[in-house]
Amino acid sequence: MYIPPQVRSTEWRRFYAGMVFGIIIGYLLFVFINGQLQEQLVEENIELSTKLKDAEAKYENLLNAEEEEEEEHKEGLTVQEITVEFQNAKDLEVDKLTQHQLSSMVKDQLTSVTGSKIEEISRQREIIISAIENKQFKVDDFIYHLTVEQLVIANELLISLSIEIDH
Numbered sequence: 001m002y003i004p005p006q007v008r009s010t011e012w013r014r015f016y017a018g019m020v021f022g023i024i025i026g027y028l029l030f031v032f033i034n035g036q037l038q039e040q041l042v043e044e045n046i047e048l049s050t051k052l053k054d055a056e057a058k059y060e061n062l063l064n065a066e067e068e069e070e071e072e073h074k075e076g077l078t079v080q081e082i083t084v085e086f087q088n089a090k091d092l093e094v095d096k097l098t099q100h101q102l103s104s105m106v107k108d109q110l111t112s113v114t115g116s117k118i119e120e121i122s123r124q125r126e127i128i129i130s131a132i133e134n135k136q137f138k139v140d141d142f143i144y145h146l147t148v149e150q151l152v153i154a155n156e157l158l159i160s161l162s163i164e165i166d167h
Contacts, residue, residue, distance in 0.1 A: 077118050082107050082157045087149055092163055101139045106132060106146070106159065113157060122153050132159070142166070 084103035086094070094102075109131055113121055121128070129148045137144045143166040150160035 078155070079113055079116055079118060079121055079153070079157050080155045082110055082114060082159070085158070085160045086163055087160055088162045092165060094163060098139050098142075102137055102144060102146070102163070105137050105139075106161070109135065110157070118153055118155075121157065125151055125153065132161070136166075 084106050086099055086102070089099055110128065113128065129151060132146055132148055135146075137146065145164040145166060146161045147164065148159060149162050150158070152158040152160075
């Protein structure tokens, strides 16, 4: 194999070896500096994104607070939710699943009450009581009769019931 005369001399070998080492050192320096800059950019991006999320959350909270104030003002005089309580469920040993099914049946009976004005509901309280007391609720193989013990009409309609079981 033919080797050019420039490569045979030690000066040229040192020159080529220096170029190779210089390229390697330059590349490693480039990778190191690029990695440092990339890390700084990622940290800055994370910091800015958290600041943006915080600002968006504050903005949403302000909007929601304003909307809630408007809704409270508008809907402050309406029934928002129906809550059913059973007074003698522990005495009769009625399990939680049956209580849940009975309360969902009662809530289904009174779906038209939600969103209605409190004054209208207070005028119709006898109708609500008779609608619950005159209906038989069947869960599994048992028939339940419910008696209204207490009825509280506010933004949350609270109905306190006692259970009677017919087999």
